[in-house]
Amino acid sequence: MGMGERHARHWRTAGAERVSAERRRLLSVVGDELWGIELLRFAIQQAVAELAGLGGLVHLGAPGYGGGLRLVVTSGLPSAFAQAWERIEGSGPLAPARALRDGAFVWAALANVVPGMREPDTTAGGSAAWSLPAGTAMASVPILGPGGPVGALSVVTVSSEEPSAGQRAFLDTLGRWAGERLSKPSAPTQGPGITGCHEQPTGSPLPQDLPAVGTWDWDLRTGDVIWNDAMLTVFGLDQDTFDGRIETWTGIVHPDDLPWVLADMDEAIRLGRMYSTEYRLCRPDGTTRWVRSRGRLVVDENGEPARMVGTLWDVTKTHETLEKVTESRTTNSERAAVERASRISQLTRALAEAVTVRDVVDATADHILPSFGAAGLILAYLEGDHLRPVGFTGYSKEFLDRISRIPTASGIPLAEVLRHRNPTFVTSAEEYVERYPTTAELPAAGGKQAWAFLPLIASGRPVGSCVVSFAEPRQFTGEERNLLTALSGLVAQAMERARLYDREHTRAKELQRGLLPRELPSLPAVTAAARYLPAGKDMEVGGDWYDVISLSADRVAIVIGDVMGHGVSEAVTMGRLRTAVRTLADLELPPDELLSHLNDLVSELGDDFYATCLYLVYDPTTRACVLTRAGHPPPAVVHPDGSVLFPDADPNSPLGAATPPFDTVEMQLPEGSLLVLYTDGLVESSNLDIDQGMAHLAKALSGWVSGTLPGTPFRHENHPDATDPAGLRCAECLEALCDSLTTTLLPARQGTADDAALLVVRTHALPGEDMASWPLPEHPKAAGQAREHVRAQLSAWDLDDLSVTTELLASELVSNVIRHAKGPIQLRLLRSDVLTCEVSDGSLTTPRMRRAAETDEGGRGLQLVSAISHRWGTRYTPTGKCIWTEQSLRPSAPALLPEPSGLDLYDLLGD
Template identity: 55%
Template sequence: METALRHMADGLLLVDGDWRIFYANPAAERLFSVGDRRADTTVGLLLWEAAEGFRQKGELERHFRDVAERGEPNGIDVRRPSDGHWYHLRLVPVPDGMSVYVSDIDEARSQEAQASRTRHEAVQRAERIKNLTVALSGALTVQDVVSAVATRVLPPFRASGLTIGVLEESRANRVRVVGAVGYPDSFTAMVEAEPIPADSPVTDVLKEGVPLFIDTAEEHNLRYPHMAHRVHVSGKKSWAFLPLIASGRSIGACSISFSEARRLDDAERTLLMALSGLIAQALERARLHDADRDRATELQRGLLPRDLPALPAVTAAARYLPAGEAMDVGGDWYDVLPLSSGRVALVIGDVMGHGLTEAATMGRLRTAVRTLADLELAPDDLLVHLNDLVADLGEDLYATCLYAVYDPTDAVCTITTAGHPPPVLVDPSGTAHFVDLEPNSPLGVAEPPFETTRLHVPDGSLLVLYTDGLAETATRPMGQGMDLLKATLDEALAQVSSGDCPATDHDVPAPDPLLDRLCNRLTDALLSSPSDTTDDAALLVARPRSFKASDMAGWTLPEDPLAPGQARALIREQLAAWHLDDLVMPTELIVSELVTNAVRYGRGPIRLRLLRSDLLVCEVSDGSLTTPHVRRAAETDEGGRGLQLVTALSHRWGARYETEGKYVWTEQELPSAAVAG
């Protein structure tokens, strides 16, 4: 029993019926220095020092005696003037005596306060780790990681600067700074221009794999004197350099700096080390994400046209905008394809979904469109073939597409769409309106035939083609986006002066700066907030331009053997008027062969047409759908060499088919003097 009493944390005094102490445990002896006086000292006298200034002399003992007579326990707080401590006295009646428990309130309070602070700091550390973990879990890119660390780590530690560097193993272990916050521009420019020295805190941290804490600028300059100029420019006075270790290897280092000299305590250093592990894991994940995204974006951009062709009938500008950082690459594409007889195909499409698979599918569809366009298929027929291709690629694959063919000979644009948003036609007065198209279904689920719309496009008009990612965002429905698109066009074109619109009678196409400005204006207005961008977007703005009447000539020929001779005479006369005398002889031979074939193998009516642009186009049409093809004639054959001759004399030739028959066309390059003229 006595052993247990001796180990009590509180002081214990046992008194007899005369209030004389006959036992005091070590805690009581320590508190009151009872010593040898306990045999003849009453409780009232013993506690008088502790109660001085709190009760009058003898009042404390009388109070205790009254309590003892009632047989009730009672407690009271008293303050000891010699040390300023507060004690709690607990009087408990026992048979034939009293027991007095004494405890140091200040010590208990101090211990409780310390325990409370410890618990609070632990809660704070857990909260900071949780907040940083949440922030880093949503950080996809390296810049997201830098932003999350700057927001979640710097304020709690009252830090003012952050740099994160990654190790470039491919460049002799050089460190590249990928993010800096809280530094002047001059320091950032210095870091970007100069590599991190081989002898520096960052390289030492990477070598040793342990953190380095520098409390003052003087300490930094003493350890790394060659970096004193960086310290001066940075304006920092204290640093914590932390290794970033992921998968058992150092991938970089993180520097947290302070504007004043400061020594971090053990708890802060431990917390920073714990946070550095989270930062390292997030940084490694973000680097992989950035690398994958860069490869995917490069793949997608490689599948898009690098430069749009400069054509006599159409000038165009385009933009492709990838989705926000949280999204994968998508399947939007556009194209401008030169066709025969000066015609131009405008294409825009969107493979539904995001990812490398969709980007690769987009490349396949774009290649298919170019191949089908070379076959001179009508827009509705082309989409029929494209629909079959998409259906064969998978049941869960869908795509939208708009295919338009502009014919500069009559300024008519033939448009067919498969689930794609309607284009915008801006007339020469600057008024924009959406083209009313038949709502065909997307590719993959469409049921041909596709409805086709013929649209007259006067000179000076614009055609604006776009994907739904331009109009529709996370906060804006498709209808509102289309209204904003039209309003932006109206506003932009209302501010354009006549000098900004290039003339429409030049033979050689010239760059059109207005189209580029319109593309920038539309993308800035409709995709002003990258955080709202949930889909990639494509935009194509084209200015069609019809051929002048003086650059076209056409005739109807008789269906008899005299037709080739008449055709040659007409050719000589027209080329002389165009000052293309150098092309008279090859063109006569070409026309003679094509007209002869039309008379011999086709049926009427037979028509001959010449078109002059950057090339000389010669067309012969008839009412037959017979396909012309080059034959391999033997030495003894009297015929079969006509199309071989056409191939040799022309730059390019082919045939296209329409409902009323076929057109066989050739293209010849103009002499350099004629092009210059």
């Protein structure tokens, strides 16, 4: 060996000794917060670094351990290699077993001992253990507890030289240090779901009968799981009763442990880490068992999480032994674990019941802030390059508006934790200013002195941030940091679920509001008011609806309905039905025929769609009301004297299940009567049958109407006796009645499971002086007589400015009847907000407007009617048909046809 080589070797040796000394010093300053698996992982990392190895392993067992040694921690090694070393014989030739038996350092080439191993699991990649490079060796030292060896720490290395004396001494020190730390009584007890390694009683070896190891394979996309027989045995199941679903596993995990287990598994999937945890099982036979589970993530060809595979074994006996040792002691850490489990259980239940984002904010504030003595909470969503606070407590609205305007790129900690996906704990305002100088003014503005900034990660995706703040500076313990981090995962899942609900619920409500009438029309024959009350806050939108539709001759169609069920599809169906009713009403169909068409429409929607409906038509010229209903509650009819009755008629079956024809009821309504239409949500609930509800409605109506404005004849705005205050007071009374009924019948709306609609209508009869009618002969001279009747009546009504156009309309309609129909012929004029001119006959043939050719002598009459009238149409009557026209009487309406000067238009038309 040359002089240069000796100097280089001396330099390397001296450097290694200095590093070893630093490692020993590092062991002496490690605090008590490092324990269990993390302690062993730390020991492996130090050992691998000392020997410049490939990786390391820790096995636990005891001398003479008939069941073998079990792998609990690996570092730096492929999973295939680790699985081949999962279980080794305690009496075998492998280095860990020898180190455990002899209680001393062992150095062995792996090529010399691999043939002596138990059969590795080649299906899991065990063959990888055979492909190590030549010269691969393993150095193992026992982990020495107060009662003797409890395991072995091993390092895999490719060095052909055995470790030096200094390296061996360091490994021995490391093994004793790890054993002492594991057996310390003051080591923190690991609560349910926390990865850890349980200490052995002083002087007591590990259990002599290791149970069989179960294996599991979970498909993350489908939720299917595959278990071996040992796994089924541990869970108390068999192949015949196991359905292969992940829900079966979550159903057996102890409910107090499930949040921790799910949080650990979610973290393992999110970060790609090994999964290792302990938890309790509530088996079908009623027994409770402790198990330890280890697993790893398997990704697909795109690098996306696809499966988790792992092992599981029963550690109940270990826990029973520990319980006997610690039975007489209740440490602060144990009490904290109990409190923590209680807090998590309460918060989990509250978050599970939370439906809206407001619910999640309230549950988080009610359960997290008191547990930590916190003074403030902020929950914020990530929207583009800003964070939008969606819930807060302990802060002012101005402060929240201020931080919502700060871009995420400015370094605000709420955004930083989302970018790094790791929580940040700031113990004082000084530390905040030092770490985040660009937003140094925020601590003073918010009035807080310490903060826990927590990222909200749901299904591996950042959705927002949570801030738990304190009024005084605070040092966060490891327990508090872990607990807050775990709780943020629960809050994130609940927030994401609630946000989706809020978004869909808002869209559904907007859709429903858009499908209901924005305002009810102002009509001569009725004054109406309505209310729609959604179901309780946790319920979806419903399908209740109502409408008031203007028909010809001042008649009014009044309709109310209820699509059975709740949800967007029901709201859409409601909109389709309302549109269909308006379309059919424009055709002037009788109520029973209209419901028959509506029944066909609902039947075509499918077997799962049903709806109830009540449709009535009120004629102010006769005060007649014709109604029919399909499975809907009857209307309440309130007479001016305050008496209330419900028309006795067959309700028929609901739309979608009915068989036409529908029964109808006709009744006469005194002037000023009230029609109260409603859906079942107003009078029926889980603790109130519909008959009782209708009785309550009748009582509320009779008591209210007696003290209200009595019925007054309707006067249109052009009538000389019209009084606007009366009409205004009538509308105000109906609005007040709606409020009174909903308050009386639904005093606690939040608890209802069904929506409700209420439509209150006061009827008005058309005064006799506003109606005029004349019979006409079936003779060409009837047109001239019609013009004379019109001219005289409009002069009496002081409507001379409409005389020319109305005479022309009447003449054309009568002439059309003479040419194409048959008598008897009747002419009628009605005065209200519009001037209605009707000509009826005994024929069922309806006129049809056509395009006349330039050479045709006729065919232009209906075109003229359409041009000079506001609207026109045809309806069938019991004796034939009626053709009607309307002209507006509003002062602002321009004359449609100016009266000619110096020439009588009818001189051209003839008699």
